[in-house]
Amino acid sequence: MTQGERIPDEEWRTIVGNVPLVSVDLVVQHEDSIALGKRANDPAKGEWFVPGGTVQKHERLDDAVHRIAEEELGVTVEIERRLGVYEHFYDVADADVADGKHYVPIGYLVTADSRATETDDQHADLRWEPTPVDTDDLHPYVRAYLVDAGVATDAA
Numbered sequence: 001m002t003q004g005e006r007i008p009d010e011e012w013r014t015i016v017g018n019v020p021l022v023s024v025d026l027v028v029q030h031e032d033s034i035a036l037g038k039r040a041n042d043p044a045k046g047e048w049f050v051p052g053g054t055v056q057k058h059e060r061l062d063d064a065v066h067r068i069a070e071e072e073l074g075v076t077v078e079i080e081r082r083l084g085v086y087e088h089f090y091d092v093a094d095a096d097v098a099d100g101k102h103y104v105p106i107g108y109l110v111t112a113d114s115r116a117t118e119t120d121d122q123h124a125d126l127r128w129e130p131t132p133v134d135t136d137d138l139h140p141y142v143r144a145y146l147v148d149a150g151v152a153t154d155a156a
Contacts, residue, residue, distance in 0.1 A: 016101055021054050029151065040124040072123070081108070109149045
């Protein structure tokens with residue numbers, strides 16, 4: 001299997017069922033707003049979430065950030081800073097496994113070269129939220145990113 005090649009479903013179920021997934025999640029800013037995509041699939045289906053995805057084998061983290069910004073939003077980004085390492089636990093998964101999904105995402109604050117208007121098939125909708133963002137109605141995992149990035153109303 002080479003980098004970028006899709007993992008067959010049976011192998012993906014084995015991976016999701018047995019190991020945490022390393023991923024990058026992006027707080028994408030353009031001017032005075034942040035991109036949020038409405039998740040179209042599990043986990044967190046129906047939630048407004050930051051763009052993100054799993055890191056591929058032999059892919060550097062910074063390269064994953066740029067790939068995901070391009071794939072999910074069609075934009076080029078500049079990395080401002082790494083926000084930190086997080087833990088996400090979900091009771092459900094896109095793969096047929098009984099105990100859900102476990103991610104170890106690395107959060108990044110990035111600046112987009114333009115404002116995306118469309119997103120990939122993982123998202124049902126896209127919105128640009130003016131900063132500072134009111135995080136009251138957002139998923140707790142998203143809230144943590146926005147607070148750490150300093151773009152939330154409750155950011156210290």
